[in-house]
Amino acid sequence: MAPTASSTSAVPSTSAKALLDPADALSTLASYKTGDGLSMDELIDSRQHGGLTYNDFLVLPGYIDFPASAASLKTKVTRNVTLNTPFLSSPMDTVTETDMAIAMGLMGGMGVIHNNLSAEEQAEMVRKVKMYENGFITEPLCLSPNAKVGDVLDIKQRLGFGGVPITDTGKIRGKLLGIVTARDVQFRRPDVSVTEVMTVDLVTARQGITLEEANTILRDSKKGKLPILDEAGNLVSLLARSDLLKNQNFPLASKRPESKQLYCAAAVGTRPSDRERLSLLVDAGLDVVILDSSQGNSVFQVEMIRWIKSTYPHIDVIAGNVVTREQAATLIAAGADGLRVGMGSGSICITQEVMAVGRPQGTAVHAVAEFANRFGVPVIADGGISNVGHIAKALSLGASAIMAGGLFAGTTEAPGDYVYRDGKRFKAYSGMGSLTSMARKTNKISGENAATQRYFSEEDTVKVAQGVTGQVTDKGSVLPFINYLYTALQHSFQDMGVQSLDQLRNNVKVGTLRFELRTASAQLEGGVHGLSSYEKTLYK
Ligand code: IMP
Numbered sequence: 001m002a003p004t005a006s007s008t009s010a011v012p013s014t015s016a017k018a019l020l021d022p023a024d025a026l027s028t029l030a031s032y033k034t035g036d037g038l039s040m041d042e043l044i045d046s047r048q049h050g051g052l053t054y055n056d057f058l059v060l061p062g063y064i065d066f067p068a069s070a071a072s073l074k075t076k077v078t079r080n081v082t083l084n085t086p087f088l089s090s091p092m093d094t095v096t097e098t099d100m101a102i103a104m105g106l107m108g109g110m111g112v113i114h115n116n117l118s119a120e121e122q123a124e125m126v127r128k129v130k131m132y133e134n135g136f137i138t139e140p141l142c143l144s145p146n147a148k149v150g151d152v153l154d155i156k157q158r159l160g161f162g163g164v165p166i167t168d169t170g171k172i173r174g175k176l177l178g179i180v181t182a183r184d185v186q187f188r189r190p191d192v193s194v195t196e197v198m199t200v201d202l203v204t205a206r207q208g209i210t211l212e213e214a215n216t217i218l219r220d221s222k223k224g225k226l227p228i229l230d231e232a233g234n235l236v237s238l239l240a241r242s243d244l245l246k247n248q249n250f251p252l253a254s255k256r257p258e259s260k261q262l263y264c265a266a267a268v269g270t271r272p273s274d275r276e277r278l279s280l281l282v283d284a285g286l287d288v289v290i291l292d293s294s295q296g297n298s299v300f301q302v303e304m305i306r307w308i309k310s311t312y313p314h315i316d317v318i319a320g321n322v323v324t325r326e327q328a329a330t331l332i333a334a335g336a337d338g339l340r341v342g343m344g345s346g347s348i349c350i351t352q353e354v355m356a357v358g359r360p361q362g363t364a365v366h367a368v369a370e371f372a373n374r375f376g377v378p379v380i381a382d383g384g385i386s387n388v389g390h391i392a393k394a395l396s397l398g399a400s401a402i403m404a405g406g407l408f409a410g411t412t413e414a415p416g417d418y419v420y421r422d423g424k425r426f427k428a429y430s431g432m433g434s435l436t437s438m439a440r441k442t443n444k445i446s447g448e449n450a451a452t453q454r455y456f457s458e459e460d461t462v463k464v465a466q467g468v469t470g471q472v473t474d475k476g477s478v479l480p481f482i483n484y485l486y487t488a489l490q491h492s493f494q495d496m497g498v499q500s501l502d503q504l505r506n507n508v509k510v511g512t513l514r515f516e517l518r519t520a521s522a523q524l525e526g527g528v529h530g531l532s533s534y535e536k537t538l539y540k
Contacts, residue, residue: 077380085482087391094429095408098129104482115267175235176233268290341379424474
């Protein structure tokens, strides 16, 4: 049918009228009833689509009016502990011991020392973290005045360093008598006493000196070592010239404000013996205790929280794990200062498969955080974090920090030796509910094991695994890796248009930060696709 004169002329004039003035874009936007995408409530409404994992949704971009470096990631991990970075490493025997806890603390996060070892060993690790001072060697090898030149030569040959302090006790914290350097023992017979050859003309510094000041003294003194002494002349640490270049500053380091020592957290269970364990940990300087259980909603945790809060009021207690607000309510009422959220989402975990209990992690974090945040109890999203995007999503769901095992496993600072396969290096990464971890005897006398306790299976004749044992590739040091996580997360905040965690939370609450569900094909689209091969290097 031929168009009528009126209809042909109407088309151009109507569409010209439909075009709005670009100057009205913002006021027009304001005339929409809701923002684009979904609010948090709409996103999380499980009646529509079931429980969500991190991969099931995306955050819609916000407005950028600040550089990424201006984004602050400062957060509270318990009622009383604030960290500069929202990262915690899991209390697992293939993830967090002394080195990891120190590295996490230096980078502004916190390591949680696992309890699958004796109470004494765990307390010693806590002590080392608390005594650690960046750049200072706090456990230097010392010799007593009875040692001989041969002992120094032996140390040089075995460990590669010269410059051994001589103290009256032969140990750190003894009175410093001198230092034997490589030159002192050159051309000397092995049976000569160290007191005959040691250098006594020493440049020393007083405990409490900053790393920067100590480095300057060391540089100017032209000596190989700078011993740090307390008021009584006892050796408390050492600075080595060979470390001068390596001594970086860690401006974000998480330190207790009064003592300036790194924060340290450790895991315990809820048995009577755990009360004794905790007393050793507290003596060693512990700041935060984590009650480690896969299902924290129990009379055991309630009693343990109450006991800890009345016995050690200065220690913050993180309870869990929980995934529902009912579980959270019990532990908050008992006095928990923080909650750990996650059941079945860990990368090594088979809990959901074997126990039929658990919850998709996105929904779990939202449900618990929405409730706990109303009481000022921070929530830690634990497990299932495998990239920076997951961290950003956990925080947008209301978590105050994340905890990860697999992400930090395989790094230099994780416990365990590297093994080689097909020319590549790997480290073991095992679930605490794996048969490997449950087989470790952590209390030599009673034969108790922290891992079996975590899963309430001490009484079982058959050990039912809730985790697997695996390997992860060598990731190098965790220090640059955390730096990458931090910087990438700042960029994520910038994309969302939020400069802090408070702003993130507020924008979610008032509905200006919006979300979108991801279909299966959207998830494919969001990953690398269409290439015959590619290399994925995350940072440089
Ligand atoms: P990932 O970061 O995804 O590797 O998960 C680490 C978290 O998994 C830990 O912090 C624990 O909460 C949890 N987890 C540790 N061991 C096991 C296990 O054997 N089974 C189930 N969950 C575990």
